[in-house]
Amino acid sequence: DAKTTQPPSMDCAEGRAANLPCNHSTISGNEYVYWYRQIHSQGPQYIIHGLKNNETNEMASLIITEDRKSSTLILPHATLRDTAVYYCIVSYYTDKLIFGTGTRLQVFP
Amino acid sequence: NAGVTQTPKFQVLKTGQSMTLQCAQDMNHNSMYWYRQDPGMGLRLIYYSASEGTTDKGEVPNGYNVSRLNKREFSLRLESAAPSQTSVYFCASSEGPARRQPQHFGDGTRLSIL
Numbered sequence: 001d002a003k004t005t006q007p008p009s010m011d012c013a014e015g016r017a018a019n020l021p022c023n024h025s026t027i028s029g030n031e032y033v034y035w036y037r038q039i040h041s042q043g044p045q046y047i048i049h050g051l052k053n054n055e056t057n058e059m060a061s062l063i064i065t066e067d068r069k070s071s072t073l074i075l076p077h078a079t080l081r082d083t084a085v086y087y088c089i090v091s092y093y094t095d096k097l098i099f100g101t102g103t104r105l106q107v108f109p
Numbered sequence: 110n111a112g113v114t115q116t117p118k119f120q121v122l123k124t125g126q127s128m129t130l131q132c133a134q135d136m137n138h139n140s141m142y143w144y145r146q147d148p149g150m151g152l153r154l155i156y157y158s159a160s161e162g163t164t165d166k167g168e169v170p171n172g173y174n175v176s177r178l179n180k181r182e183f184s185l186r187l188e189s190a191a192p193s194q195t196s197v198y199f200c201a202s203s204e205g206p207a208r209r210q211p212q213h214f215g216d217g218t219r220l221s222i223l
Contacts, residue, residue, distance in 0.1 A: 034211070042214075044152065044212075044214050046211035046212065087151065095142070095159060098151075098154075099144075100151050101149070101150065
């Protein structure tokens with residue numbers, strides 16, 4: 001599975017969009033990009049995934065560059081409850097997810 | 110909806126003691142997983158079960174055993190606990206080894222070994 005690189009921490013003002021970047025320059029053509037988050041010490045929560053096209057659901061949007069070497073998770077209107085560690089994972093099979101150290105997003109009032 | 114239920118939530122053991130962590134899911138998922146998370150680290154896969162009756166090693170299987178009791182339940186056993194196994198343990202399940210099926214996680218078991 002391809003490795004990912006994420007900034008260790010980011011801040012975002014409440015109500016503003018949070019844009020979390022992820023580099024995955026060694027991604028192969030059939031690997032998907034997954035995003036999970038972990039709020040405080042709870043179990044991780046699935047957010048979204050994509051292959052090539054941009055994806056949107058009720059939680060977030062995922063923008064994948066045309067060369068697929070990087071992606072951005074967008075939380076359109078961040079709230080205090082979005083404060084969490086966000087993990088970007090690249091994987092072909094979802095039964096072998098490799099969690100790195102993620103990005104700690106702090107949303108402030 | 111219960112989802113993935115882990116028991117116990119907290120446990121303190123002495124070195125050398127044995128213990129079984131329990132996990133049950135009510136989503137009729139085929140695959141189940143055990144992870145550990147050390148402070149400041151991401152999750153690491155210990156063992157997984159792609160379907161009832163099968164188990165496979167993950168990244169860090171040493172010192173652990175698992176049992177897929179039935180489709181709902183997947184237990185993790187520490188035969189002789191060591192301080193290095195102090196961690197938070199998460200169980201997860203998914204619809205199957207098929208691609209693109211997200212994993213659903215329990216709330217974790219916080220295990221301290223003295």
